[in-house]
Amino acid sequence: MQLLEERILRDGKVLPGNILKVGGFLNHLIDNELLDEIGKEISALFSGSHITKILTIEASGIAIACAAAHYLHAPVLFAKKEKTANVNTDCYSAEVKSFTHGNVAHVIVSKPYLNADDKVLIVDDFLAHGEALRGLISIINQAGAELVGCAIAIEKAFQGGGDALRAEGVRIESLAVIESMSDTSLTFKK
């Protein structure tokens, strides 16, 4: 998606350690026009898939999921991060390791909101090692729902999470795919 790639080059900040900051337009301050275009693009990619739920994870996935929901006409379900792994029989749960924050989040979804009839699209802002996607896929499997695919704003392809999931048969559509990063710059996959 050229608009997103151009915006990353213009306003993204590349920092040492493979860090890309997009807080100026995507996950702190959110450009409403860009968000709307991202929603349209995701909708175009998954139109005809009869999505019944869009699953994301708080907090930075919610805006993108809602933009997609506007055009796909499906509800958004966001997995919540809990501080402790409470045993809660009313929830599906998964552990999600964050390489960025160096911790493990326990993410939960209330059981009544996801079930075996659902055809689910996962949406998130970033895909790197794929830990968040694997957690969300686990929750979909626990519910017996069908995973239609994953729509990601920015994939850091060199960290391998996306291709590992594709090799397992998961459909992943990333709007901007970063092939490599140095301490100060990045290159998109052509």
Place this chain on the structure above:
Amino acid sequence: MQLLEERILRDGKVLPGNILKVGGFLNHLIDNELLDEIGKEISALFSGSHITKILTIEASGIAIACAAAHYLHAPVLFAKKEKTANVNTDCYSAEVKSFTHGNVAHVIVSKPYLNADDKVLIVDDFLAHGEALRGLISIINQAGAELVGCAIAIEKAFQGGGDALRAEGVRIESLAVIESMSDTSLTFKK
């Protein structure tokens, strides 16, 4: 807003301790059609106010803020909750007490994303004691920005936060106003 009141009566869950659960349509699973109508309603209330930023707080305010942003054509800025009160000179910050969770959250906004030229609309899902709004208003004041008003999905009027802020001159528009709650039911303000 009749659609929201009807939905609260149909799908909301009233629990002892003045708790209203709306996870089935507003802040866990999010009904995309209801969300869109909420966005239109907020836009209608604040059209002509020349809003330049919509400020909310993670996580459950983000969806509503994005729905409003779609129709108000303004970017969304969401305050982030931090576990510790790190001294960070690049951020505006405030402490927000949660009566629901019995804790204090340190919320931050990066300074470059909010400035003295901004005309800000605050959006959130709930207004009860007003602690979250006061935290966000403090951040707007720290930036020297202008607070245009607050748009709230559900106000629990009997907890007094909204009227205290109105008495201080803050414009608050709540789409559904709960006048009283018992352990099993609620009454809307007419």
